[in-house]
Amino acid sequence: MNLEILLYDKTMFKSIFTNSFGILVSRILGFIRDMMQASILGANIYTDIFIVAFKLPNLFRRIFAEGAFTQSFLPSFTKSKQKSVFSISIFLKFLGFLLLFALIVALFSNLFTKIIASGFDADTISEAAPLVAINFYYLILIFIVTFLATLLQYKNHFATTAFSTALLNIAIITALILGKDQPPKTIVYYMSYAVIIGGFLQVIVHLIAAKQYHLFKLFVAGFKGLSTKSQKIKSDVKQFKGTFSASVLGSSTAQISAFLDGWLASFLFAGSISYLYYANRIFQFPLALFAIATSVAIFPKVARYLKNSDDHKAEEMLHKSFWFLAYLLTLATTVGIIFADEIVWLLYQRGAFTAIDSAHTSLILMMYLIGLLPFGISRIFSLWLYAKHQQKEAAKISAISLGINILLSLLFIYPFEAAGLALASSLSGFILFYLTVKKFGWEQFVTIVKDKKVFLLLLLLAITILISLLLKTFLAPYIIAP
Numbered sequence: 001m002n003l004e005i006l007l008y009d010k011t012m013f014k015s016i017f018t019n020s021f022g023i024l025v026s027r028i029l030g031f032i033r034d035m036m037q038a039s040i041l042g043a044n045i046y047t048d049i050f051i052v053a054f055k056l057p058n059l060f061r062r063i064f065a066e067g068a069f070t071q072s073f074l075p076s077f078t079k080s081k082q083k084s085v086f087s088i089s090i091f092l093k094f095l096g097f098l099l100l101f102a103l104i105v106a107l108f109s110n111l112f113t114k115i116i117a118s119g120f121d122a123d124t125i126s127e128a129a130p131l132v133a134i135n136f137y138y139l140i141l142i143f144i145v146t147f148l149a150t151l152l153q154y155k156n157h158f159a160t161t162a163f164s165t166a167l168l169n170i171a172i173i174t175a176l177i178l179g180k181d182q183p184p185k186t187i188v189y190y191m192s193y194a195v196i197i198g199g200f201l202q203v204i205v206h207l208i209a210a211k212q213y214h215l216f217k218l219f220v221a222g223f224k225g226l227s228t229k230s231q232k233i234k235s236d237v238k239q240f241k242g243t244f245s246a247s248v249l250g251s252s253t254a255q256i257s258a259f260l261d262g263w264l265a266s267f268l269f270a271g272s273i274s275y276l277y278y279a280n281r282i283f284q285f286p287l288a289l290f291a292i293a294t295s296v297a298i299f300p301k302v303a304r305y306l307k308n309s310d311d312h313k314a315e316e317m318l319h320k321s322f323w324f325l326a327y328l329l330t331l332a333t334t335v336g337i338i339f340a341d342e343i344v345w346l347l348y349q350r351g352a353f354t355a356i357d358s359a360h361t362s363l364i365l366m367m368y369l370i371g372l373l374p375f376g377i378s379r380i381f382s383l384w385l386y387a388k389h390q391q392k393e394a395a396k397i398s399a400i401s402l403g404i405n406i407l408l409s410l411l412f413i414y415p416f417e418a419a420g421l422a423l424a425s426s427l428s429g430f431i432l433f434y435l436t437v438k439k440f441g442w443e444q445f446v447t448i449v450k451d452k453k454v455f456l457l458l459l460l461l462a463i464t465i466l467i468s469l470l471l472k473t474f475l476a477p478y479i480i481a482p
Contacts, residue, residue, distance in 0.1 A: 020289050022161070022293075023293050035348060038347075041352060042354070046185060046187070048273040051273050053128055057138045070149075075389060076236055079307060085222050085233050087151065090240060117263065145199070148206040148215070158296065168201075175191045245395075257402065257428060264421055267413075268417055272417065276418050282347070290329060294324060294380065299386070302317055315444070319448050322449075325377055333372045343362070344358045345358050367420075368425065371427070374429040397436055
């Protein structure tokens, strides 16, 4: 192995480690936040209201920060000959749209709340609507963060973004501490304002990092040249617009699935939204720690290699990333399903969160974890499509997967309730994986997997455990009395 490959491996795994460690810190604080939220509020209508209020901006946060914007912007930015003007043009367009969107949400918050949680009655919608309006302003702040984070990724700086989400969790934890003796309605207002404060803190630390990496020069040059060089970036902007809308769907299947789960759960008994939320938070931990951290770290490099027609290095990076994820996600799936009850008990069962709440949540967690491996592995094959500007193909694949998810959710919701929604999401993950790998190329995929038989043994072990636990789940009474 020559020096170039050694340096290449070191850089790749350093980036992955930085992302993973930052996400780990943030997720630990997130679990502390969830533990306090579960203990203080429990799983009831007020918890459901806050989760619904934060759901829409959080969905867009995940789409922006973990997918669509970066995967569309970065290849176009890398290719553009007028990088400063292009970046400022895109920033102003998005910022203007989001400011207008936030104003519309504030004016018609009841309507948007009804759309997000159609199963809520009129009184609950009236209570939730002001919180929906407050939380939505977080989306504007997180777009600014994502824009700065993408440019920092181009500079191979990941630490600020990886650690910054911790600031949101710290803000909400502080709100829970200050409001713990207040009525539940007051507590959820404290938490909503904390979301905005957390967003401001994230913007501030990214601005500091942007200054350190001399990005302000880029911004100044972009503003100065916007009026005189806008014609030179028309093709770049057109390409970005053509890929962004497709990337929204193509990179966000898991997030949209979780959003739909919450919407359908609003038709079930009170607490169902909370159970799905708490279970999905645990599911998102290994997905973010391993799959998202890896895809974010390698994407700028893969995009550069493909731009420079260096397909060999891009494929080598994908190969190493695949096995890194395959081992870790298989282990996480196995451990998570075997110890689902214990994990939920340890994290949540205290105070207002009862043993019945734990039983519901652990069952849903098991159903979500079935899809961890396909959802996680799909991300690195999807980024190959994005780097090759095949966002439309990725969107078609996600649309099919999402359609199957909706169909299965409607079939499973009444016999299996909230657990059925999580199972439907996981099954759609297998469809996403199959179609993504098919588009990537079966021959290339076989080349990656054929020399690693240890993984196949681990996968067989995981499948065996899954089947045994599924049989246990469905032979026993699978609906726990609310």
